[in-house]
Amino acid sequence: MNRSELVTALAERAQVTRKDADAVLTALAESVGDVVAKGDEKVTIPGFLSFERMHRAARTARNPQTGEPLEIPAGYSVKVSAGSKLKEAAKGK
Numbered sequence: 001m002n003r004s005e006l007v008t009a010l011a012e013r014a015q016v017t018r019k020d021a022d023a024v025l026t027a028l029a030e031s032v033g034d035v036v037a038k039g040d041e042k043v044t045i046p047g048f049l050s051f052e053r054m055h056r057a058a059r060t061a062r063n064p065q066t067g068e069p070l071e072i073p074a075g076y077s078v079k080v081s082a083g084s085k086l087k088e089a090a091k092g093k
Contacts, residue, residue, distance in 0.1 A: 047085035
């Protein structure tokens with residue numbers, strides 16, 4: 001499912017216009033992005049998903065073509081965890 005299909009499904013389910021559904025989806029993405037960018041709190045949609053900024057330590061890796069070691073600097077990534085309802089849906093229940 002791509003973004004436009006998701007917007008259409010949301011609009012039908014919520015009985016709103018596609019424009020309104022798209023605006024809500026955009027606002028959700030921006031809000032989650034802002035909180036994750038700050039890194040001081042976790043965003044949780046109970047039973048569905050949680051988003052959290054994680055620190056990744058610096059590490060040494062190898063170039064697969066040459067075998068030469070290279071240093072990967074410390075940085076940040078996003079941890080996305082599935083909630084209980086989403087996990088049950090994935091099981092087909």
